[in-house]
Amino acid sequence: MITLYVPRDTTAVSLGADDVAISLARAAEAKGIDLHIVRNGSRGLFWLEPLVEVETDQGRIAYGPVMPEDVPALLDAGILEGAAGHRLHLGLTEEIPYLKNQQRLTFARAGITDPVSIDDYRAHGGFKGLEVALAKTRQQIVDEVKTSGLRGRGGAAFPAGIKWQTVLDANPRSDDNESANSRYSGQKFIVCNADEGDSGTFADRLVMEADPYMLIEGMAIAGLAVGAETGYIYLRSEYPLAQVILNDAIARAEAAGYLGDNILSSGKAFHLEVRLGAGAYICGEETSLLDSLEGKRGQVRVKPPLPALKGAFGQPTVVNNVLTLAAVPSIMAEGGRAYADYGMGRSRGTLPFQLTGNLERGGVVELAFGITLRELLYDYGGGSASGRPIRAVQVGGPLGAYMPESQWDTPLDYEAFADIGAVVGHGGIVAFDDTVDMLEQARFAMEFCAVESCGKCTPCRIGSTRGVEVIDRIRLNENRDANLTLLNDLCDTLEYGSLCAMGGMTPNPVRSALHYFPDDFARTTASPTTEER
Amino acid sequence: MLQATPSDTLSRVKAIVADLKHKPGALLPILHEVRDTLGYVPENAVPLIAEGLQITRAEVHGVISFYHDFNTQPIGNHRLQICRAEACQARGSRELEHYARERLGIDYHQTTRDGEFTLEPVYCLGNCATGPSVRIGNHIHGRVSAERFDAILDKALTVPIDLEPLTEGDA
Ligand SMILES: Cc1cc2nc3c(=O)[nH]c(=O)nc-3n(C[C@H](O)[C@H](O)[C@H](O)COP(=O)(O)O)c2cc1C
Ligand code: SF4
Ligand code: FES
Numbered sequence: 001m002i003t004l005y006v007p008r009d010t011t012a013v014s015l016g017a018d019d020v021a022i023s024l025a026r027a028a029e030a031k032g033i034d035l036h037i038v039r040n041g042s043r044g045l046f047w048l049e050p051l052v053e054v055e056t057d058q059g060r061i062a063y064g065p066v067m068p069e070d071v072p073a074l075l076d077a078g079i080l081e082g083a084a085g086h087r088l089h090l091g092l093t094e095e096i097p098y099l100k101n102q103q104r105l106t107f108a109r110a111g112i113t114d115p116v117s118i119d120d121y122r123a124h125g126g127f128k129g130l131e132v133a134l135a136k137t138r139q140q141i142v143d144e145v146k147t148s149g150l151r152g153r154g155g156a157a158f159p160a161g162i163k164w165q166t167v168l169d170a171n172p173r174s175d176d177n178e179s180a181n182s183r184y185s186g187q188k189f190i191v192c193n194a195d196e197g198d199s200g201t202f203a204d205r206l207v208m209e210a211d212p213y214m215l216i217e218g219m220a221i222a223g224l225a226v227g228a229e230t231g232y233i234y235l236r237s238e239y240p241l242a243q244v245i246l247n248d249a250i251a252r253a254e255a256a257g258y259l260g261d262n263i264l265s266s267g268k269a270f271h272l273e274v275r276l277g278a279g280a281y282i283c284g285e286e287t288s289l290l291d292s293l294e295g296k297r298g299q300v301r302v303k304p305p306l307p308a309l310k311g312a313f314g315q316p317t318v319v320n321n322v323l324t325l326a327a328v329p330s331i332m333a334e335g336g337r338a339y340a341d342y343g344m345g346r347s348r349g350t351l352p353f354q355l356t357g358n359l360e361r362g363g364v365v366e367l368a369f370g371i372t373l374r375e376l377l378y379d380y381g382g383g384s385a386s387g388r389p390i391r392a393v394q395v396g397g398p399l400g401a402y403m404p405e406s407q408w409d410t411p412l413d414y415e416a417f418a419d420i421g422a423v424v425g426h427g428g429i430v431a432f433d434d435t436v437d438m439l440e441q442a443r444f445a446m447e448f449c450a451v452e453s454c455g456k457c458t459p460c461r462i463g464s465t466r467g468v469e470v471i472d473r474i475r476l477n478e479n480r481d482a483n484l485t486l487l488n489d490l491c492d493t494l495e496y497g498s499l500c501a502m503g504g505m506t507p508n509p510v511r512s513a514l515h516y517f518p519d520d521f522a523r524t525t526a527s528p529t530t531e532e533r
Numbered sequence: 534m535l536q537a538t539p540s541d542t543l544s545r546v547k548a549i550v551a552d553l554k555h556k557p558g559a560l561l562p563i564l565h566e567v568r569d570t571l572g573y574v575p576e577n578a579v580p581l582i583a584e585g586l587q588i589t590r591a592e593v594h595g596v597i598s599f600y601h602d603f604n605t606q607p608i609g610n611h612r613l614q615i616c617r618a619e620a621c622q623a624r625g626s627r628e629l630e631h632y633a634r635e636r637l638g639i640d641y642h643q644t645t646r647d648g649e650f651t652l653e654p655v656y657c658l659g660n661c662a663t664g665p666s667v668r669i670g671n672h673i674h675g676r677v678s679a680e681r682f683d684a685i686l687d688k689a690l691t692v693p694i695d696l697e698p699l700t701e702g703d704a
Pocket of ligand 2: 502
């Protein structure tokens, strides 16, 4: 029997992977070939999707990007034997430089396994971390996470071990808990932040679609560590395929005894449920997420109290990003030290950078911290997709600064980026070529803030709308100098008068556009906006 | 979406509320289920939900209006979303939006006259390496040029409407 792999991943499917799988199956049937098609996860080499692989004695051989109409010719050219004749032949998958040069910890299994197969997961080291954790005390688990130096991957880079310690130490029955008599008294919760709202990011999605058991295992370990028996994955509704795969994986993990009332016959319980967001960017902010999870408007809460002490349903709660929790199984299995050996300074471990926007070779590049933006854009990304010069790069999502070429040699680590007023955030990198209009980008940043504001603070709610108007006037050359001053003032108001980073960091893209790309704000003739065209 | 009679609608909402109200934080799961079943969250569902969860109607309203996902009016047969976020902008989504509006003759949050398509903005579908991205129902499409956009519309009009959460992609 011949085994072929055709990814079942949002990007692969968005480019026709389902049709490719169907074409291959039909063609094989017509020819009487015994073909086994595995719907694996993606390797994250998205520019090559749909990437079809065939299992051979030498290893897996890749072809891509494969369109359904390529299937007959590929079969004629000997794809089932891994033959080299066809233009889409890429050789051994593991030898593709983009993949080979990475340091994959989080994505070590991505694309290799069938995401929902527990046997595959186990065969590739899965559930070892959980077994190790079951033999440790709570404090020992938390200590191991501290040793790893793991910092939250959702943006704020807060040390995960310290957060876990706070939840471990918290009393879930404390009297000052307003819910002391509620049905939740005595409970702690693990909440996975899978809201991944930043444009230019998909690493969380790739984990959930390509290796869901890693997240499930990480959450179960977190539960053991702090004494929580219930976990929620708060998943954005924009990820329908991840939802299907996660629910499937959770059901199988329950059936196999990795979740439920008696994990691996240890007598310890952990239950997991996926909860869907409803299209609100702000629900990625942890306190807003918790309100949303409780069935309320997703408005940001004033801190303190910290979610670690009063989180979901008023109870002590660990809120961590997908990548943070997904790093835990290997930290448990290999030890915190091994993890800490990667990286630079206080940025330990690896970060999956996500190359997106106008790049020839978009995808996930997991490396230790410290690579420069330029290396990522050109050595991995292959420069722009359009063939035009890259002009601006937004790192760290919609609240991150636009970086001009003069800053592309900054090493990617949290502190080095902070020093130049930029953020690494969730590792999303969006490249724009020289057709970009930076005034339009600044306007969008304000518009996005207006659309997605939770409405609690006036500067964020109203100031952002004013920002859009002011930028429109600048474009129309109305009182340019006065309006530029006004725009700067508005940015100050947003920065200092906002409760959270939505309002507080919207000035990042706006100011960086103004500062590094002033020509785009200095046009003498008015040109219509895209909206008006 | 299925067009239900008023009493039909109410009994379905009741069943959903009864089914889900015991979950912690049940309101969002209920609203999702109502929207998925009926295509929207009708005004007359609000009292039933409020009663089931023992919260006020105002609270239910407040939640519905907070989230982009919960439309309170029926929409077309197909919910068609274009990604407006930065990575797709860098790949020409502004031009695609412009094309889509012209082609469909509607703006965002409107439905084509034949009742087929409702156009909505979306801010990132996690498909940012291969934009511009478009979602129709539960299917996401990448590198959507004007031609591919037309093909998506054509396919939607010829393939039976799929109300399932998402069919297994397995061949
Ligand atoms: C406006 C805003 C949006 C956010 N969006 C996300 C998100 O989509 N995913 C995420 O993990 N964290 C997001 N965060 C960060 C969370 O508030 C929180 O820091 C994170 O969930 C903690 O997990 P970590 O320590 O594992 O990173 C956001 C924060 C803000 C202010
Ligand atoms: S800054 Fe904006 S999003 Fe954040 S709490 Fe204030 S109003 Fe809400
Ligand atoms: S920005 Fe469009 S899919 Fe992410």
